[in-house]
Amino acid sequence: MAGLVVTGTPRADLAVADALSACGVATVHEAQGRTGLLGSHLGPVWPGARTAGTAVTVTVAPGDNTTIAVAMEQCRPGDVLVVVPTAPCDMGYFGDLLATSAMARGVRGLVIEAGVRDVADLRELGFPVWSKAVSAEGTVKGTLGDVNVPIAIAGQIVEPGDVIVADDDGVVRVGRLKAAEVLAASKAREQKEAGSRARYAAGEIALDVNDMRPLLRKAGIRYVDHATYLKEQQR
Numbered sequence: 624m625a626g627l628v629v630t631g632t633p634r635a636d637l638a639v640a641d642a643l644s645a646c647g648v649a650t651v652h653e654a655q656g657r658t659g660l661l662g663s664h665l666g667p668v669w670p671g672a673r674t675a676g677t678a679v680t681v682t683v684a685p686g687d688n689t690t691i692a693v694a695m696e697q698c699r700p701g702d703v704l705v706v707v708p709t710a711p712c713d714m715g716y717f718g719d720l721l722a723t724s725a726m727a728r729g730v731r732g733l734v735i736e737a738g739v740r741d742v743a744d745l746r747e748l749g750f751p752v753w754s755k756a757v758s759a760e761g762t763v764k765g766t767l768g769d770v771n772v773p774i775a776i777a778g779q780i781v782e783p784g785d786v787i788v789a790d791d792d793g794v795v796r797v798g799r800l801k802a803a804e805v806l807a808a809s810k811a812r813e814q815k816e817a818g819s820r821a822r823y824a825a826g827e828i829a830l831d832v833n834d835m836r837p838l839l840r841k842a843g844i845r846y847v848d849h850a851t852y853l854k855e856q857q858r
């Protein structure tokens with residue numbers, strides 16, 4: 624039965640969320656063992672959007688945004704709304720009015736596996752949104768979903784209070800209790816990449832920076848000069 628609103632959900636540490644945001648989605652995804660990435664069909668509705676915060680999870684009935692209004696009351700500064708319909712329906716559940724309300728409550732963004740509208744206003748407001756679709760078609764009100772229960776969205780399970788990190792590359796979820804560990808791994812990866820970047824800038828190529836030559840030999844790579852290649856073709 625829908626209509627459940629769980630209150631008092633523990634949240635991940637916002638300082639850790641901010642530090643993960645500085646590392647970026649790609650680094651965080653790699654650092655947590657290439658897990659947690661939401662499907663690439665969720666993209667930023669305006670370029671340059673970047674956020675991180677703690678998930679307030681929301682299920683909505685298809686074509687009905689009632690539960691987003693219910694969830695807004697549960698939001699605290701630093702939260703990110705993570706919304707999925709209980710059956711696919713890409714209508715515009717969220718626009719500039721709900722964004723204005725969210726910003727007033729300190730909500731840092733929206734991730735939704737469905738549609739949003741008023742995109743020019745969302746960009747103007749600077750409210751970051753990652754969605755599956757843009758649709759001017761509005762939703763109705765009256766049927767309930769749930770707030771702050773675990774949800775399946777874009778191929779991942781998101782638990783309320785998890786860290787959500789989102790930027791131009793997509794959206795990644797980091798488990799609340801793993802966040803500090805993933806941050807340490809992300810920082811280590813950033814340091815390693817800084818070393819690689821310096822070598823690339825100095826003219827080295829990936830084959831050497833990543834020590835790939837033994838791997839190529841094992842895979843059977845063969846270099847032939849052009850004349851030999853032609854002769855081989857004529858055989």
Ligand SMILES: O=C([O-])CC(=O)C(=O)O
Binds near residue numbers: 715720740
């Ligand atoms: O009001 C709605 O249903 C969604 C919307 O367009 C807004 O938030 O501005």
Ligand SMILES: [Mg+2]
Binds near residue numbers: 720
């Ligand atoms: Mg609107």
